[in-house]
Amino acid sequence: MTMLNKPYVAAPEGFQPSEYDISGVRTVVYQSGRAPGQGGAQDARPLVFLHGAGTFTGFDFLADLAAERRVIVPYHPGFGESGDDPDIDDINDYVLHYLELFDAMGLAEIDLVGFSFGGWIAAELGVSRPSLFARIVLVAPSGLPVAEPPAADVMTIPAADLPGYLAHDTSILENKLPKAHDVDFLTLGYRERVAAARVVWDRPMGNRKLGRRLGRLSQPVLLVWGKEDRIRPVEHGDAWLDRLSDARLEVLPNAGHLVLDEAPGAIQSIAAFLR
Structure with missing residues (x-):
């Protein structure tokens, strides 16, 4: 049973939601950017963005990419x-979910x-298909x-310490965290942590x-950190680079884990790579 079906934050301007039933699971997808048929080489190759283990930061950073191509955020x-979907308990369950979603959306x-x-x-999607x-x-x-x-085990980080793990400059989170006790925010966060x-x-x-x-990935791969x-x-x-046949690593200074929010150069590098 879904506890709450609403986002933490509004989608960037121009993103519109749609719904798909994927093996009985209601899947909400936001889309924006150039729609098919508007001309340009990107018509046949949309960009799909897969978010992290928490959605409270939103995806405003995708607005610039959406200005020049179709962007899909499920x-x-x-x-x-x-x-x-409480039956999802393995990463491959998400892989199969998304392969079904892409088929349903006609993405080739x-x-x-x-x-x-x-x-x-x-x-894992790339390795699979x-x-x-x-x-x-x-x-x-x-x-x-x-x-x-070693990587940090985010499940064991106290909530009060988490901002310092997520961002180098924690001021970027000031408008993304509630100013006072917020039951909806806490409920959404709990739900996503459980998933x-x-x-x-x-x-x-x-x-x-x-x-x-x-090694199954032969296409170009960009790593951003x-x-x-x-x-x-x-x-x-570097560990990823050692295992990928065609990859390069872009490191952004003065940025933590939320590099897409902290470093404008990250989106610029991604846009250039995808062109």
């Missing part, structure tokens, strides 16, 4: 406005961008276990089998 089951060739937990899903994705961007992705330095926990609780570092499967990331340290980018 909410994972158990997150945002999508319905719950995609540029895929995934952030954090969404980056893990994106990597390499031919579906023209280019892939992984932004501070989880999913690949790296021994040193993420079903997948990561007994495997907080990721999928130990993913590393040897990343904040230099001050305390959740997935920037050194993890």
